[in-house]
Amino acid sequence: MNRDEHASAELVARYAAGDPDIPPDRLWAVESHLEGCEVCRVRLADVAPPPVAALSAAVWAALEPELTAPPARVRHWTRLATWATPSLVPWLIMTLLVLFAVVVLELVLPSDAMPSAVLLLAPIGPVLGVAVAWSRGLDPAHELIACTPRAGLELVLRRTTAVLVVVLPVLLLTGWLTGDSAAWWLLPCLGLTSAALALGGLVGVRRAAVATSVLWALLVVGPAVVRNAVPVVLVPAAGPWWAAVLVAGAVVVLMRSRAYVRVDNW
Known part of the structure; x- marks a missing residue:
């Protein structure tokens, strides 16, 4: 049976009646043809035995409300999953608790006891969030999201942006409470995130x-705590170097954008 050739009325009737004497090759051909031919499917429905027609009507009556209802909730969660993953929630709660403990520790301890913990930890705050956002074992929708057309660099940047939008305001608040200016840690924070994404392509x-x-x-x-001194990479004079790291990382990410389509980058 050619693709453009309709099944004969006799063959459709025998198929609808479940005739066991239909040759296997013709049975396969008619089933394959019915998958893509609406005209023959209508003819099949017209000649179907009453029990089969009644069963089809009952199944359709049960499924029609679900099939025709707008999947608003599905679209909502799918859109949310492109920006974040449920595994980020525990990490964000843990981050808030850790930063709260750091603020309390710095307000209680003498100012010269050790370098500011907020200053030391702020640069890797978003990086840890990116690690959680791209953890295959922690994302229950990994297979679903990884198969979408936007599962490459666009999705990498979406989830990284979601992490930065949540983490940076918290870091700014803790820095304001402890007196650590964002001028010390903001560029290192963005530079490390950019470097991690660039390395992620490999x-x-x-x-x-x-x-x-x-x-x-x-x-x-480690060395900053041992020496009880602010590391050189976190002084304001290191800002231009971190800006260069940020730009270089962004260039590498854009040049290797196809690498983020690979499943192993999840």
Whole structure:
């Protein structure tokens, strides 16, 4: 049976009656044809036996309200999932609690006891959020979202923006309470996030974010606590260098935009 050739009335009637004597090749051909031919499906419905017609009518009556109802809730959650993931909620709560504890600690301890914890931790705050946003094991809608047309660089930037929109105001508030100006940590914060995304094009965004956070803790936070001094990378004079890191990371991300379509970057 050609694709443009309709099934004969006899074959449609035999198929509707469930004739076991239809040759397998013709049975496969008519079933394949019915999938794409509305005319033959209508002819099949007209000659279907009463029990089959009654069953089809009952199934359609039960499914029609759900099929014709506007899926507003589905669209709402799908749109939300492109900007955030439910796994971010526990992380945001933990971040708020940690920053609250840091503020209390800095207000209680003498100012010269150790470098500002807000200053040391602020640059990796969004980076950790990006790691959670791209964790395959923590995102229940991973397979669904990863298969969408926007699952590449656009989705990476959407979820990174969602993290920054939530984290930066909290960091600004804690910095204001502890007296740590954003001029000290804002550019390092954006620069590290950009560097983590650029590295994510090679090893995966989650791995890159975790690696960036670990290296920051080992190379910057640890020595600063031991020496009881603000690290050189967090002084205002380092701002131009962090701006260069931010721009370089953004350029690498744009040049390697196709790399973020790979599933392993999830």
